[in-house]
Amino acid sequence: MFIAVFLASCVKSDSDVVVPNCTPALLPEQIRSVNVVDPKNTATNSPVVAVFKLSQILQSYQGTQCENRIPNCSVNLLVKNTTSKKIQFGYTVNYLCGTNTWEYQGYSIIEPNGVDNVGIISRNCGWITGGNVVISMGNIFYP
Numbered sequence: 001m002f003i004a005v006f007l008a009s010c011v012k013s014d015s016d017v018v019v020p021n022c023t024p025a026l027l028p029e030q031i032r033s034v035n036v037v038d039p040k041n042t043a044t045n046s047p048v049v050a051v052f053k054l055s056q057i058l059q060s061y062q063g064t065q066c067e068n069r070i071p072n073c074s075v076n077l078l079v080k081n082t083t084s085k086k087i088q089f090g091y092t093v094n095y096l097c098g099t100n101t102w103e104y105q106g107y108s109i110i111e112p113n114g115v116d117n118v119g120i121i122s123r124n125c126g127w128i129t130g131g132n133v134v135i136s137m138g139n140i141f142y143p
Helices: 002-010
Strands: 023-026 030-037 048-062 072-081 087-097 100-110 115-122 132-137
Touching (some): 030 132, 048 087, 072 087, 072 100, 100 115
Antiparallel strands (some): 023 048, 030 048, 048 072, 072 115, 087 100, 087 132
């Protein structure tokens, strides 16, 4: 009986484990806008038909015990129709910064002067203001 009690006192329970206090550090929001013209319009002064607004939240953790925690990063997308007509189109967002790349494909139908709040399109931690963002579009339809 004494041995059993002795062994039980040597086993750590979950309440004995010390969890480091990892304080999230929120970096300033990164914002990038890309103007898009209708690919069918070949005029040199083509009007902007949509604005892609990317916003990025970057959250890391401070403290030496928190170095292995994965940062919380997200890139959100809003697409604004700048025309007085309803538009619909497919698109691809490509991000490139050195070897860090990601891609998002989407489709939007947006009312005149309206906004499509797409939401999170990437959880990549590459800064959108430091990399190259390219928006590729197919034909824009005006239903």
